[in-house]
Amino acid sequence: MRRRLSFMLLLAGCASPAAPPASTPIAAHAGAVAQSAQATIAPPVASGDLVFDQWASEFEARAITAGIEPAVFRREMAGLTPDPRVGALDSRQPEFSKPIGDYLKGVVTADRVAIGQRRHADVAEFPTIEAKYGVPRDVLLGVWALESGFGSIQGDNDTLRALATLAAQGRRRGWAEGEIIATLKIIQSGEHPRARLRGSWAGAMGQTQFIPSTFLATAVDQDGDGRRDIWTSRADALASAANLLAKAGWVRGQSWAREVAVPPGFDFSLTEGPRETPAWWADKGVRRADGLPWAAADAEAKAQLVAPAGASGPIFLLFPNHFALRQYNNSLSYALGVGLLADRFAGEGPPVRPWPQETPLSLVDRMTAQRALTALGFDAGQPDGVVGMGTRKALREWQKARGLTADGYLSADMVRRLREEASTATATPAA
Incomplete structure (x- = not known):
């Protein structure tokens, strides 16, 4: 995740620590x-x-x-x-945008998982940090891995x-x-x-x-x-990350997310929408992908559904702890990377549903899709090539209006459809 703009770490409203007394060496x-x-x-x-x-x-x-x-x-x-x-x-700005599945495959690698699992046991400071801040060591290892390669690339x-x-x-x-x-x-x-x-x-x-x-x-x-x-201090670095996540609202004992399965014909326009309890989602046919029951702490939490690679890829319910990770770096990809690494460090397997193979989209493709959505009456905002929340929302609305699966995922096929429809609409004279 070396591309990330870590300036998004800023936590609004946090007060600076008090200045040390005049007698201190500092x-x-x-x-x-x-x-x-x-x-x-x-x-x-x-x-x-x-x-x-x-x-x-x-x-x-x-x-x-x-x-x-x-x-x-x-x-x-x-x-x-x-x-x-x-x-x-x-x-x-990158000419090509790597599909999120490819990005996450590059994040959750066998070598990185092996290093994290070794560090899981040999970092002596973890018990004290976990007890003080409530953030599990596996999550801190995920942050440490993505931010600096466990301290090696600063x-x-x-x-x-x-x-x-x-x-x-x-x-x-x-x-x-x-x-x-x-x-x-x-x-x-x-x-x-x-x-x-x-x-x-x-x-x-x-x-x-x-x-x-x-x-x-x-x-x-x-x-x-x-x-x-x-x-240079591993203890200070990891405790500081834990303090950041605790201030961002990390909930002790709660998951960051869980992969889920949805029934045929599911309304994907609900993705990135309401935050409701697992029981509310169950009424709509959403179940844990591994078939296990919800833990008590998760059952009471309100979660948001996301399909980061569209309806054909893994689908997740995101709990409040996911959004605490987004305070560290406000990127869905980043938070998923940290969380999926944490799961592997803890001994869990990869997502039940594999990531689909997708074609990288060029900057021109992404900007073309944004312009087409706006021209067709679905406001995607400034055509800057960044596929953010606004673009995904407009895409879901267009997909739903056209009878397509409204998952908000901009694939190469969606770009082609949008380009063709916008071109036809422009070429057709007004009545």
Whole structure:
């Protein structure tokens, strides 16, 4: 899941942890840093890139208003230049969209499952973390695996430089500036120097790939060494991930999802719709795919039905814990990947129903489908090639109106049908 934009980790409403007392080593170090910075105030940013320098000059006042000391801002921004690699990655959109089944087959691999099952038993911190936060170790292993390959692939980009590049480009300026301010607050506090704050091109850091604001609000010092170290401390990284999920509403003892089977003629327009108990879904013929009864904690929970690969693929009831995972990364594919890995780490098998073989859709295909839906009276929103909730909703409505299985899955066949119908409608003169 290295493509993911981990900036979606931001948890709205989480308060930053209280500043340490003045007697703590971190606070004392912060004071020394501030004094040193004021003694050697650097010149303003002069990277030679006019757009970048103008943004940095304007941003300085906003950063100071947000609590960044002028000397700290000048010191850390001095000599900063935009990173062309970050700019290119941010503006790039995949030409082809991998079908979700292919993506998940690439996530839940035999090697990854074997590593996770070994780590299941040999991470000594898991019992304490599970007891404190209520998040099972298998789920934390799934997050750890997808975010950094169990800590082995963290990224080595300068977080401040990466975020400054994103801010100057302007597409996500407000978000990026907020993360820059969070980065500077970490440095200003003395908890970590800028050299430690390294990660992905999108600003995510450490073994659990936290963006800076999430680090401030959610990271914890599990190993008790006086600082929150999600880069080298396995205990801190995993406990921080557990804290994030707990704050996002993780329910102890409840499943994240369960694969289900539906009867012939099922109304797939109910997918991504109501959240109801398993008993409500049972009245519509929905049963667990493995034939087992519902656990007590699941039987009382409200779940949403999804068919991520359409009616021909595995179908799931998503419980509230799935949506807690989506607070970590707001992607159905990501949350399914974490959950299915967790199931395998726990000794469960793959989905009962196999993932179908599908043809990858090009960017042109996806945009064509969106334009066709809108032209036919089913608003798919901006034709950007991103098949999100709005596109799937419009597709379900079109499918239902045409007597098709309304599963909202954009296959190559659906693209062809939409293109042909839109072309015919355009070619037919109005009466």
